[in-house]
Each structure stands twice: as C-alpha cells, then as structure tokens.
Amino acid sequence: xxxxxxxxxxxxxxxxxxxxxxxxxxxxxxxxxxxxxxxxxxxxxxxxxxxxxxxxxxxxxxxxxxxxxxxxxxxxxxxxxxxxxxxxxxxxxxxxxxxxxxxxxxxxxxxxxxxxxxxxxxxxxxxxxxxxxxxxxxxxxxxxxxxxx
Amino acid sequence: xxxxxxxxxxxxxxxxxxxxxxxxxxxxxxxxxxxxxxxxxxxxxxxxxxxxxxxxxxxxxxxxxxxxxxxxxxxxxxxxxxxxxxxxxxxxxxxxxxxxxxxxxxxxxxxxxxxxxxxxxxxxxxxxxxxxxxxxxxxxxxxxx
Numbered sequence: 261x262x263x264x265x266x267x268x269x270x271x272x273x274x275x276x277x278x279x280x281x282x283x284x285x286x287x288x289x290x291x292x293x294x295x296x297x298x299x300x301x302x303x304x305x306x307x308x309x310x311x312x313x314x315x316x317x318x319x320x321x322x323x324x325x326x327x328x329x330x331x332x333x334x335x336x337x338x339x340x341x342x343x344x345x346x347x348x349x350x351x352x353x354x355x356x357x358x359x360x361x362x363x364x365x366x367x368x369x370x371x372x373x374x375x376x377x378x379x380x381x382x383x384x385x386x387x388x389x390x391x392x393x394x395x396x397x398x399x400x401x402x403x404x405x406x407x408x409x
Numbered sequence: 410x411x412x413x414x415x416x417x418x419x420x421x422x423x424x425x426x427x428x429x430x431x432x433x434x435x436x437x438x439x440x441x442x443x444x445x446x447x448x449x450x451x452x453x454x455x456x457x458x459x460x461x462x463x464x465x466x467x468x469x470x471x472x473x474x475x476x477x478x479x480x481x482x483x484x485x486x487x488x489x490x491x492x493x494x495x496x497x498x499x500x501x502x503x504x505x506x507x508x509x510x511x512x513x514x515x516x517x518x519x520x521x522x523x524x525x526x527x528x529x530x531x532x533x534x535x536x537x538x539x540x541x542x543x544x545x546x547x548x549x550x551x552x553x554x
Contacts, residue, residue: 290443304451
C-alpha cells in the first residue's frame with residue numbers, strides 16, 4: 261500500500277518551507293563564521309548629531325567634510341569643506357589626512373535629514389582612523405543653507 | 410502547432426536563465442559583504458536594527474537557493490513563488506524609499522558606492538517578479554491543475 265501523493269499546492273508549500281529552512285543553515289553559519297559578518301547590537305551604531313547653533317559655540321578648530329557627490333560639492337559647499345564620500349574614498353582620503361589636526365573637531369554633512377552618507381562617512385572615519393572628535397551635522401546641507409541663505 | 414512547442418521551451422529556458430542568473434549574481438555579491446548589505450538595508454529605515462542584521466545574513470542565501478532551484482529545476486514552483494514574493498517585498502521597500510525621497514543605494518546587487526536610480530530598481534524588481542510569476546504559471550505541476 262502506498263501513500264496518496266500530496267496535492268500540488270501542499271507540495272509547493274512544503275518545498276517552499278524546505279527552501280526557507282535550507283537557507284537558514286548557511287545564514288546562521290555566516291553570522292558565526294563569516295570574516296565580514298555584522299557586529300550584533302540591539303541599537304544602531306551612530307555618530308552623534310549636532311546642530312549649527314551648537315557648533316558655533318565650539319572653540320576648537322573645525323574640519324568640515326562634505327559627504328555628498330562630487331557634482332554637488334563642485335556646485336556649492338560649506339566654505340573650507342573637504343570632499344570625502346564613499347564613491348571615491350581612496351582618492352579623497354589623503355587630502356583629508358593632510359588637513360587633519362589632532363585637536364580639531366570633524367563635522368560631516370550630506371544633503372538633508374533624508375540622506376545617510378554623512379553617517380556612513382563619519383562611521384567609516386571612526387572605524388578606519390579611530391577618530392573620536394567626529395560629528396554629523398543635523399539636517400546636513402539643508403540646515404546650512406537655511407542659516408546661510 | 411508542433412513548431413511552437415520548441416520555441417516556447419527555448420523561451421522559457423531563456424527566462425529561467427535570466428531570472429536564476431540575476432538572483433544568483435545578486436546573492437553572491439551580498440553573501441561576500443554582509444555588513445555592507447546590512448548598511449544598505451538600514452538606509453531604507455523600515456526595520457529595527459537587529460532585524461536588518463538578520464535579514465542581511467539570511468536573504469542572500471535564500472536568493473541563492475531559490476536561483477539554484479530554478480536553474481536545476483528542483484522545487485522549481487516553490488522557488489519561483491518565493492522569488493516573486495521577494496520581488497514584491499523589494500518593490501514595496503524601493504517604492505517607499507522613493508516616495509520618502511531617500512537618496513540611497515538600493516543594495517540590490519550588493520553594496521556599490523554609487524547611488525543607483527530608485528525608479529530603475531523599482532521597474533527591475535517589478536519585471537523580475539512578473540517573470541517569476543509567468544514561469545510559475547508555466548510550471549508543469551501548476552499548469553496541470
């Protein structure tokens with residue numbers, strides 16, 4: 261006596277569950293062994309955001325980093341800002357290293373609150389160069405324009 | 410009528426290769442760089458942080474298994490259905506990012522530094538989802554129902 265074959269719908273659901281389960285095995289192994297696995301944490305690691313009025317009260321020298329595209333930077337930027345974005349990180353980083361001073365505070369900005377480029381660049385600077393005095397400008401370039409029309 | 414059948418078989422194989430190949434390529438790129446992919450998911454601002462990490466590790470493997478299943482024709486209808494579902498989710502996520510005017514990289518093919526055009530990524534996810542549904546409807550176990 262043989263069992264009746266499963267209905268096609270049931271078979272599809274069963275095979276889908278199989279695929280979903282199979283993918284779980286290497287995913288767990290990757291989370292444990294992958295050399296580039298993400299670091300587990302409950303909250304998103306982020307760089308402190310500051311607004312312009314807070315920055316104007318600082319006495320330390322400032323280094324402005326423009327994390328927007330090269331085209332946006334060429335069009336307009338904060339006076340004295342350095343272009344450093346993830347598109348051309350390797351080419352632009354040496355220029356940042358030339359102007360960097362140990363006592364300076366670094367402020368990174370991108371277009372507005374809707375962009376993440378400033379956080380990405382600030383985090384990368386923190387991670388790769390072990391910099392501590394680094395901040396992200398709240399609302400980015402949009403807030404600069406608002407204060408400096 | 411008999412001449413149409415081989416043409417249809419060839420066309421279906423081309424679609425299978427296109428869909429399976431695209432998903433396999435996308436999966437391999439993301440498997441190689443899970444942290445970068447997690448960052449890309451994070452930029453959509455749709456999920457809590459721990460879930461983005463889990464998804465960055467799990468989703469590429471699901472894509473890889475589904476593409477392998479489509480190309481090997483093993484568990485094919487299920488793999489196609491899962492691909493169509495994934496495309497649906499990508500479509501919703503990309504459209505929401507576009508509506509919120511987010512300037513982000515879609516992360517579709519791993520982390521590239523250039524921000525890709527979201528409307529193009531939306532159209533691509535829609536096209537791939539429809540292709541998966543078309544192949545699903547052509548699967549022997551589904552079309553015989």
